[in-house]
Amino acid sequence: MARRSMTFRASEFEGRADRLQRQMAECDLAAILLTTPADIFYVTGFLTRFWESPTRPWFVVVPRAGDPVAVIPSIGADLMGQTWIDDIRTWDSPDPDDDGVTLLADTLAELTGPGAAIGLPSGPETHVRMPRADLFRLEDAIAPRRLVDATAAVQRVREIKSAAEIDKIRAACDVAGRAFDRVPHFVHAGMPIGDVFGAFQIALLEAGAGWVGYIAGAAGQGGYGNVISAAATGPLVPGDVLMLDTGVVRDGYYCDFDRNFAVGPASADAGRAHHALWRATEEALTGIRPGMRACDMHAMLARSITRHGAEPAGGRLGHGVGVALTEWPSFTARDETVLREGMVLAIEPGAVVAPGRILVHEENVVLRADGCELLSPRAPAELPELSA
Amino acid sequence: MARRSMTFRASEFEGRADRLQRQMAECDLAAILLTTPADIFYVTGFLTRFWESPTRPWFVVVPRAGDPVAVIPSIGADLMGQTWIDDIRTWDSPDPDDDGVTLLADTLAELTGPGAAIGLPSGPETHVRMPRADLFRLEDAIAPRRLVDATAAVQRVREIKSAAEIDKIRAACDVAGRAFDRVPHFVHAGMPIGDVFGAFQIALLEAGAGWVGYIAGAAGQGGYGNVISAAATGPLVPGDVLMLDTGVVRDGYYCDFDRNFAVGPASADAGRAHHALWRATEEALTGIRPGMRACDMHAMLARSITRHGAEPAGGRLGHGVGVALTEWPSFTARDETVLREGMVLAIEPGAVVAPGRILVHEENVVLRADGCELLSPRAPAELPELSA
Numbered sequence: 001m002a003r004r005s006m007t008f009r010a011s012e013f014e015g016r017a018d019r020l021q022r023q024m025a026e027c028d029l030a031a032i033l034l035t036t037p038a039d040i041f042y043v044t045g046f047l048t049r050f051w052e053s054p055t056r057p058w059f060v061v062v063p064r065a066g067d068p069v070a071v072i073p074s075i076g077a078d079l080m081g082q083t084w085i086d087d088i089r090t091w092d093s094p095d096p097d098d099d100g101v102t103l104l105a106d107t108l109a110e111l112t113g114p115g116a117a118i119g120l121p122s123g124p125e126t127h128v129r130m131p132r133a134d135l136f137r138l139e140d141a142i143a144p145r146r147l148v149d150a151t152a153a154v155q156r157v158r159e160i161k162s163a164a165e166i167d168k169i170r171a172a173c174d175v176a177g178r179a180f181d182r183v184p185h186f187v188h189a190g191m192p193i194g195d196v197f198g199a200f201q202i203a204l205l206e207a208g209a210g211w212v213g214y215i216a217g218a219a220g221q222g223g224y225g226n227v228i229s230a231a232a233t234g235p236l237v238p239g240d241v242l243m244l245d246t247g248v249v250r251d252g253y254y255c256d257f258d259r260n261f262a263v264g265p266a267s268a269d270a271g272r273a274h275h276a277l278w279r280a281t282e283e284a285l286t287g288i289r290p291g292m293r294a295c296d297m298h299a300m301l302a303r304s305i306t307r308h309g310a311e312p313a314g315g316r317l318g319h320g321v322g323v324a325l326t327e328w329p330s331f332t333a334r335d336e337t338v339l340r341e342g343m344v345l346a347i348e349p350g351a352v353v354a355p356g357r358i359l360v361h362e363e364n365v366v367l368r369a370d371g372c373e374l375l376s377p378r379a380p381a382e383l384p385e386l387s388a
Numbered sequence: 389m390a391r392r393s394m395t396f397r398a399s400e401f402e403g404r405a406d407r408l409q410r411q412m413a414e415c416d417l418a419a420i421l422l423t424t425p426a427d428i429f430y431v432t433g434f435l436t437r438f439w440e441s442p443t444r445p446w447f448v449v450v451p452r453a454g455d456p457v458a459v460i461p462s463i464g465a466d467l468m469g470q471t472w473i474d475d476i477r478t479w480d481s482p483d484p485d486d487d488g489v490t491l492l493a494d495t496l497a498e499l500t501g502p503g504a505a506i507g508l509p510s511g512p513e514t515h516v517r518m519p520r521a522d523l524f525r526l527e528d529a530i531a532p533r534r535l536v537d538a539t540a541a542v543q544r545v546r547e548i549k550s551a552a553e554i555d556k557i558r559a560a561c562d563v564a565g566r567a568f569d570r571v572p573h574f575v576h577a578g579m580p581i582g583d584v585f586g587a588f589q590i591a592l593l594e595a596g597a598g599w600v601g602y603i604a605g606a607a608g609q610g611g612y613g614n615v616i617s618a619a620a621t622g623p624l625v626p627g628d629v630l631m632l633d634t635g636v637v638r639d640g641y642y643c644d645f646d647r648n649f650a651v652g653p654a655s656a657d658a659g660r661a662h663h664a665l666w667r668a669t670e671e672a673l674t675g676i677r678p679g680m681r682a683c684d685m686h687a688m689l690a691r692s693i694t695r696h697g698a699e700p701a702g703g704r705l706g707h708g709v710g711v712a713l714t715e716w717p718s719f720t721a722r723d724e725t726v727l728r729e730g731m732v733l734a735i736e737p738g739a740v741v742a743p744g745r746i747l748v749h750e751e752n753v754v755l756r757a758d759g760c761e762l763l764s765p766r767a768p769a770e771l772p773e774l775s776a
Contacts, residue, residue, distance in 0.1 A: 050616035052602045052635060053714040054426065055513050055707070075703050078744065092702055094718045096512055105495035122520035123485055125443050132510035133537060136519075149521060152717065198593050201600075201735055205590050210582075211603065212589075214440045226437035226466035229596055247440060314480055319443070326441040330482050356466065382535050 007045055007251040010084040014356050016043060017155065018139030020062050023153035031108060032150050034060045035129040038324040039121065040310055042158055043068050045083040046076070047252045049132065049211065056093040057130035059104050063111040073106045098348035101134050105141035112145055119150025122280050138294045153170040155328055160322055160342040166366050168253035169321065169344050172209075172376045173364050174290070176228050176248045177377035179203040180259045183244065189263050189388040193219055193232045204248055213254055214247030214325045222267045222338045223357035227258070227350075236254075237371035241359060247325040256321045256346050256374045257362040264388030273351040277361035281379075282319075285365065288347075294318075294329035294337045301331065301349045313350030313358050321346050321364055343367045344375065391506035395433055395639040398472040400552050404431060404545065405456055411541035412452050413504045415730035418504030419496060420450045420538050423517040428507065430546055431456050433471045435640045437599065444481040447492050450617075451499040453481045459492045475721035486600065488663040489522050493523075499722045500533055507538025512717050514539055543716055545616070547708055548730040548753065554560050554754050556641035557709065557732050558763045560597075564636045565765035567591040568647045571632065577651050577776040580619045581607055584630070592636055601642055602635030602713045611745030615646070615738075626652035626776040630738050635713040644709045644734050645750040652776025658747065661739040662771045665749035669767075672706075676735075676760050682717035683726045689719065689737045701738030709734050709752055731755045732763065 002308060020032060020043070034040050037051040040060045060069040070076075073093035080088050088133065089107060091100050120128060128135055139147055161169070168182050179200065186199050199210050218224035218232065227245060236242060245258035260274060262320040283304045288297060302312040316335075320327030321344050327335030329350070339345075345367060350360040365372040408420060410430070421430050423458055425439040428448050447459040458473050461481035468476050480489050496506060499556075508516060516523055521596035549557070567588065574587050588644050606612035606620065607630040615633060624630060648662060671692045676685060690700040700727060704723075708715030709732050717725030719736070727733075738748040749767065753760040 035657045036442070048616045048618045049602050049604060052712075054424070054515070054712055055396045055714045055716075055718070057515075073614060075614070079616055092720075094512060094704065094720065094723070096722055099512060120520065124482060124487060126518060127442070127445075127515065128520050128521050131512060131514050131539075132516050134525075151519075159453075194598075197598070198596075202590050202593050205593070206587050208586075210585075211600065214437050215587065215599065216437060224461070228436045228463060230469055315461075315484065315760075324442055326443045328443075330443070331484065332480075334484055335482070374606045 001231065004213050007047060007072060007168070008164050012119050012162060013043065014046055014085045017068055017099070019157045019158060020153065021064060023157055024064050024119065027119065027150070027153050028117060029119040029150060030112035031061045031063050031110070031134070032119040033170065034062065035222070036127070039154060041252050042323050044070060044085050046077060046080050057100055057134065059100065061107055069107055069111065071100060071107050073100070094348055098323060099134060101137045101141060105138055108142050110144065114144050117146045117148045117298060118142070118145055119153055120147045120194060121151045121154050122149040123151030135364065141289040149378065158322065159297035159328065160340060161322060161366065165253065165322065166344065168251050169255060169364065171247045172250040172253055172255035173245055173251060173257070173375045175204060175207045175209050176246050176255050176257065178193065178207040179189070183241065183259070183261060184384060184386055185234070187261070187386050189238050190235050192235050197231050199243055204246060208250070213249040215245070216243040217242065219263070220245070220357060222270045223353035223359050225356055227360050236263045239267060240267065241270050243360065243384065245362065254321055254322060254325050255364055255376065256325050257364050259379060260359060260383055261359065262383045262385045266383045267383065269353050273310045273353045273359040274361070277306050277349045277351055277359060278379065278381050279308045280304035281347055281361055281363055284347045285363070285372060285374065288339070288367065288368055290341045290369060292339050294331050294335035294339065295333055297339070298331040305349055305351055305382070310351035313352050313360065315350070317349050318345055318347045320344065322330070339367055341367055341369050353354065395435060395734035396552050399471050401431065401433060403550065405450060406656060407545045408450050408541065409452060411545055412507065415507065415538070415541050416505060417507040417536070417538060417541065418452050418500035419505040420541065421496070422448045422450065425516070427542060429640050430711050432458060432468065432473050434468050436467060439504065441580065445488055445522065447488065449495055449499060451462060455706040457495055457499065459488060459495050461488070465768050487520065487522060489529060493526055496530050496533065500578040504533045504605045505536045506530070506533055507541055507692035508535045509539040511539030546710065548711060548728060549718065549732050549754065553641065553710065554767050556639050557643060557752065558642035559630040560641055561645070561763040562590060562638045563595045563597050563638060564634050564643050564645065568632070571647070571649060572772060572774055575624070575630065575649070575774050577625050577626050577774065580623050581605070584624065585619050588632055592634060592710045596638070597636040598638050598767055600634065601637040602644070603633070605630065605632040607651070608629070608745060609740035610658045611661065611747050613744050616652045617749050624651045627655060629654065630774065631748065633750065638709060642651045642709055642713050643750050643764065644713050645754055646748060647767060648747060648771055650773045652772045653773065654771045657741050661698045661747045662749070664693050664696035665737045665747060666767065666769050669735055669751055671747055672735045673751070673762065675762060676753070676755065678725070678727055678729045678755055678757065680727050682719050682723035683721055685727070686721055693737055693739055701740050701748065703738070705737050706733055708732065708734045726756055728754055729757050741765050
């Protein structure tokens with residue numbers, strides 16, 4: 001079959017495995033066990049939306065030396081066989097008696113010595129995508145080997161994007177940008193918000209989205225109550241600010257940025273908040289540098305929003321983007337992660353317009369040695385107006 | 389705000405909590421802790437695609453008596469406030485020092501006595517969507533309370549759908565059915581499979597999908613290698629069988645069924661396999677009854693495929709559908725779950741056409757006292773032909 005799902009050359013994945021293995025050497029890990037869609041796609045290129053089915057666990061083991069080994073349900077063998085992974089071990093899942101635990105334990109025993117520390121991402125922004133009871137069984141089966149945290153090892157590798165990865169994210173940003181540009185052509189006052197969602201998703205697919213990994217949006221008079229709504233009833237009315245946020249997926253890579261629109265003329269408050277967010281973003285785009293910490297960016301954005309006459313919204317004001325919609329680090333007051341060249345970041349300042357009413361602005365950038373490069377097309381300085 | 393995200397009356401959710409509480413009484417659980425999108429949506433109606441961001445953990449506690457309590461990141465407070473849940477406790481996430489663990493432990497301590505067994509789904513088809521290290525911290529913080537498995541308690545409740553739930557799934561099936569009907573109008577030989585994916589997703593949204601929760605598809609000469617591909621390169625060529633599978637989401641509820649299409653005239657082998665699958669489905673639709681076990685349905689389907697001259701494919705031949713794309717039980721040789729009235733099920737027989745080449749057929753039904761009711765529009769008996 002010439003129809004291969006691989007999105008990069010094998011050398012790209014070999015480089016990722018090498019970098020993980022260097023981290024493993026530093027942390028004295030004999031292997032890393034991966035269970036989540038983002039981690040497994042990152043190492044293998046295994047691209048599917050079948051993760052939407054919670055039924056089956058999937059495992060990839062990256063040994064300290066040599067190529068990764070996939071330990072997966074047999075339903076995935078054909079697709080995994082189209083990636084660069086050669087060593088694919090399968091079982092017939094779901095199996096209520098032994099859903100891959102013995103096969104995984106045997107694989108770990110083969111790849112590591114009895115005293116081994118096996119890394120499993122267990123810290124912030126991670127979870128283990130397998131049944132908790134099976135994880136206990138696995139720990140018993142691999143003893144005296146033990147599972148230790150590998151969050152930092154995985155994060156330090158994944159957070160620096162290669163040129164090929166940056167191209168994929170730029171392509172996703174381009175798709176979303178073209179769809180956002182068309183919004184004023186098909187959204188207007190009186191349109192039910194559910195219809196706006198449908199039409200916007202169609203516009204994203206027409207612009208070239210592989211799929212719409214994420215969509216959120218909200219509308220309200222002069223601002224909205226939250227940025228994570230999936231849909232809502234009721235029509236857009238004059239005076240609303242409409243926010244649409246999307247994570248378009250292209251070849252497994254996300255963008256993550258939003259746009260705001262005024263339905264009819266914007267209120268003075270909404271216009272002022274939007275201006276403050278746009279200016280704060282402008283200053284962040286100019287000021288961000290490798291070596292700064294995530295918390296420094298939070299402080300810079302919050303100060304800037306305040307200086308431009310708005311009140312910063314709570315929560316994080318930026319984050320990583322890549323093979324997941326959101327990745328570390330987080331622009332919060334408490335995240336001291338050092339920003340490095342090659343990180344792809346969402347700069348996402350938010351302002352409180354009134355109690356329970358916010359505005360959020362977002363752009364995607366890649367951090368370069370001397371500053372940043374925009375990946376999303378820059379939002380207009382003035383809030384675009386939809387016909388009322 | 390009149391724009392509410394709630395998809396059912398509060399009485400629907402109160403009924404769910406009641407049923408969970410009856411299970412808790414039977415299993416002597418003082419509370420159930422839920423962490424995944426499907427479980428949390430089921431209990432609260434909290435509908436968002438923000439789960440796509442792996443950054444933050446979300447918790448809902450169902451106490452033995454009284455209403456559920458949401459313990460969630462503050463970014464979700466406004467949207468959760470639009471559900472029937474009144475007791476919403478938030479923290480500013482992500483917090484690298486304490487990402488909700490103390491707040492959750494305090495909540496559990498308030499709602500349960502010191503000797504309590506707190507149920508957490510830990511068995512087949514579950515995972516705990518929070519960092520493993522934080523789960524350890526939680527267990528320490530709530531001691532002498534302990535976490536025990538609550539898989540069965542949650543499954544026995546979620547697997548029986550209410551009339552309102554069945555209506556939602558039927559609506560999702562209708563959307564997918566209308567889009568499948570249009571496929572011959574926009575798919576033809578020579579079309580790149582990636583374009584087929586894009587056009588089909590647009591057709592699903594035009595037909596009324598809230599979003600396309602799942603899409604897979606594949607094409608190959610006389611059959612395809614797998615049923616989970618997200619996309620592929622290369623054009624459709626005469627002799628291919630194209631399979632498209634989708635889980636449309638409407639108000640948080642999925643359908644899950646596929647359709648096959650021949651590109652030009654079908655080969656004799658493909659036609660024979662399709663006929664066997666269609667006949668096996670027909671017999672399952674006629675023969676399925678409450679009281680049968682999932683493994684009985686597996687045996688019935690496998691026997692029927694064989695009798696009609698094809699070789700059954702490995703893996704499960706059916707499963708539950710609802711607030712997740714796939715739910716238990718699984719039509720495998722090993723799943724002895726008893727089928728009950730009100731279960732919504734995908735009947736999904738597969739056949740091996742040639743080594744590495746399969747055909748899979750799928751319909752959705754709801755199990756009634758005296759048989760089943762189709763929710764998906766029945767596939768045609770003959771493989772539909774796309775213009776070559």
